[in-house]
Amino acid sequence: MELMEAIQKRRSVRRYQDREVPRELLEEILEAACWAPSADNLQPWYFVALTRPEDIALLRETMEKVSEEIKPYLQEMFPRHPRVVAETTGFLRRLGGAPVYVLAFLQKDYGHTRDAVIESTAAAIQNLHLAAHERGLGTCWVNAVTGLGYGPVLQQLFAPDKGEFVSLISVGWPDHTPRTPGRKPGRWEIR
Numbered sequence: 001m002e003l004m005e006a007i008q009k010r011r012s013v014r015r016y017q018d019r020e021v022p023r024e025l026l027e028e029i030l031e032a033a034c035w036a037p038s039a040d041n042l043q044p045w046y047f048v049a050l051t052r053p054e055d056i057a058l059l060r061e062t063m064e065k066v067s068e069e070i071k072p073y074l075q076e077m078f079p080r081h082p083r084v085v086a087e088t089t090g091f092l093r094r095l096g097g098a099p100v101y102v103l104a105f106l107q108k109d110y111g112h113t114r115d116a117v118i119e120s121t122a123a124a125i126q127n128l129h130l131a132a133h134e135r136g137l138g139t140c141w142v143n144a145v146t147g148l149g150y151g152p153v154l155q156q157l158f159a160p161d162k163g164e165f166v167s168l169i170s171v172g173w174p175d176h177t178p179r180t181p182g183r184k185p186g187r188w189e190i191r
Helices: 003-009 023-033 053-077 082-097 111-134 151-158
Strands: 045-050 100-106 138-142 164-172
Touching: 003 111, 023 045, 023 111, 045 053, 045 111, 053 082, 053 151, 082 138, 082 164, 100 111, 100 151, 111 138, 111 164, 151 164
Parallel strands: none
Antiparallel strands: 045 100, 100 164, 138 164
């Protein structure tokens, strides 16, 4: 798969097949994530891939709370689209039934370079998405956790000594092909 094809065809997948992702494949996409560029070459990220049923059950308990807490915000944001509210809260509750969830952390407090290490970790997450897509896997980047303050909960549950929780990515074999969303015009210029 060519890079531009991967960039243009990758989609956020919100429904997954009940099918295991081989460990070797997970290792490949996590390794690809770690090849991202980073500010001052800090490589500030730390990833935890949840595959064990007991870990996934703990994650889903937290996501049930996230789903309930975000519902009023979504209802306000989409007052004429109750289906969007239902689909989003349903996805958050079950995370699409993915067999793997990757949690991204910042390894330590980087103080004055915080924005740069967040950006670096985002680049690593993008690498993870593209590497997964190239191998036929679907992913979805979930940020509602941090927005509602549940990051410390996930940090304590899954990586108490690995730094601040940044984001959650669901990973699995897609059960559908999401439609291609339009691109907004006027997002760049050349001077």
